[in-house]
Amino acid sequence: MDNLKVLFASSEVEPFAKTGGLADVAGSLPKALKKLGADIRVVMPKYKGIPQKFVQQMEYIGYIYVDVGWRHQYCGLLKTEYDGVTVYFIDNEYYFYRDGLYGYHDEAEQFIFFSKALIEMLPRIDFKPDIIHCNDWQTGVVSLLLNAHYKRHDFYKDVKTVFTIHNLKYQGIFPKEVLTDLMGIGWEYFTPDGIEFYDHVNCLKAGLAYSDIINTVSKTYAEEIKYDFFGENLQGIIRKRSNDLYGIVNGIDVEVNNPATDKRLFVNYDVEHLEGKYENKRRLQESLGLPVRDDIPIIGIISRLVAQKGFDLIACVLDEILREDVQLVVLGTGEYQYENMFRCAAANYPTKVSANILYDGTLAQRIYAGSDMFLMPSLFEPCGLSQLFSLRYGTIPIVRETGGLNDTIQSYNEVTGEGNGFSFTNYNAHDMLYTIRRAIHFYYNKDVWSKLIKRGMRQNFSWDKSASEYIELYHKALDKMH
Structure with missing residues (x-):
């Protein structure tokens, strides 16, 4: 050239x-x-x-x-x-x-x-x-x-x-x-x-x-x-x-963001050896003071806590999300009302919510690696990188179909078996809640879930x-x- x-x-x-x-x-x-x-x-x-x-x-x-x-x-x-x-x-x-x-x-x-x-x-x-x-x-x-x-x-x-x-x-x-x-x-x-x-x-x-x-x-x-x-x-x-x-x-920089070599993780792993991913999950739960359980999904959120990122939707149905058998791990800073929402949730549901109102690059990678799902219900999203990091680390995105989220995440279709995540179209809290529940449902279908993990990790999101x-x-x- x-x-x-x-x-x-x-x-x-x-x-x-x-x-x-x-x-x-x-x-x-x-x-x-x-x-x-x-x-x-x-x-x-x-x-x-x-x-x-x-x-x-x-x-x-x-x-x-x-x-x-x-x-x-x-x-x-x-x-x-x-x-x-x-x-x-x-x-x-x-x-x-x-x-x-x-x-x-x-x-x-x-x-x-x-x-x-x-x-x-x-x-x-x-x-x-x-x-x-x-x-x-x-x-x-x-x-x-x-x-x-x-x-x-x-x-x-x-x-x-x-x-x-x-x-x-x-x-x-x-x-x-x-x-x-x-x-x-x-x-x-x-x-x-x-x-x-x-x-x-x-x-x-x-x-x-x-x-x-x-x-x-x-x-x-x-x-x-x-x-x-x-x-x-x-x-x-x-x-x-x-x-x-x-x-x-x-x-994304696939050399820096590589689960097989990333020094910030508790343990390294790759698409052929996923036991390291589950070890990261256990160590993440332990380090954040959550009950160490392999059998429930961790939903990760790493974000600026601002309206653009869809936190109004989460505010509408947070209690309903937390009635499910899940753990929620949040990392980020931003507007007081959203910081406070997660702090209160952590106080009310200490075994289910870890609210980390700060920015910490190492913890971010550990959440990408240790979570099962990654929630990103943005109002608008020019591109978004978090959904790409998630896939790279074998974590399944749940997103709203807007901007770059629409270009990179294809909703799982149980008829054809295609897709690399879960998505919803309207900016609507109950549509989001339905989609989270749908993801939780497939989480317990180990064949489907392991296919989704491997498909995400094998996708090429390099530059x-x-x-x-x-x-x-x-x-x-x-x-x-x-």
Whole structure:
């Protein structure tokens, strides 16, 4: 394959900094693209929270100055190599030496600085990409900045942009003055077809309006977001750009997430030797103080505890779920009402519920490995990775048919024997409850259950196929005339 040059720009990258699925994608997709022959490099902010062992490996390669409004800001450039991929870090302590990644009062300025810096560093590091691949609102203005400021320079005139929406709900909406004061861009871009959004600027919308190609992280979600319910008030511009909109389902890093070698598990196992999975189940029950019982299903939930993830459905029927002979293991943090719901359930049903209101990567893997079922009744789900991790570890997903869940989980059909999980269509608590009961029913049919486990573990959710689709997308961007 020809040597495509790609700069992959993301506000978070696993293992350096992570709040969600974007970091997983930014950590594993570039590796897969590199295997296909692309010269791909990643760029992210140098946050205070990056583990020291990585900071010590960074090589300082110089600095530039970046103008943000009236500020003439220092921008240090560092790089390291991780899993064979070069990662650049944009260093400015004023913007990034803070606890946490997002949610500060000057978020617009932080990520406009990052977007400008990643464009302006390119001549300095002597890397001229064919494509800048931008992700979510934090890099949404890159294509607008290129169009407004940089395309007139020879170095930048042929650079194309691909913009990936990981979650349309988070858009980066700020007062309109940001356009002139921080980006230095004229009002001619402040239009309904451009960055204007209800008299504000919308960074994600800038990515939709000005990037050469747009994609999102599953085929179903790419269709859903054209309509009002999923469109988050951007369905108009999404429909307008629908000829340039594609859906490519996320993969997972199958080397890191491999039950046969994963050091975070109690014991390792593979599809031919499932006794290790049952040992993980026993040890999980033991470690969480639940009765150690082989004969009942554990339902796992690992999630941000927010409305998007379907917790209103669980709230409606939680007592009915817990009247079944099951154990429920929850891991995650989020909105108080949902945290509290699970804490109360654990207090009321101490032998049935383990509520772990925190984030713990090791415990997460142990829940994927030790559970029998994984519950994910999302209201909307651009792609979802948890259902893929579950299948990889032989845990059967129970999902609502939306977005990427619809693309990756096929409901078990007892007539044909096909399927890899259990699913329901309507956003309805009793439909969900019926589906959970259906899963429990088949759990006791050992032939069916063992077939489902093995089928899930044998599926290929690596990045290989999706990475090839991204290469095609890059070529589509390069073929576009401006």
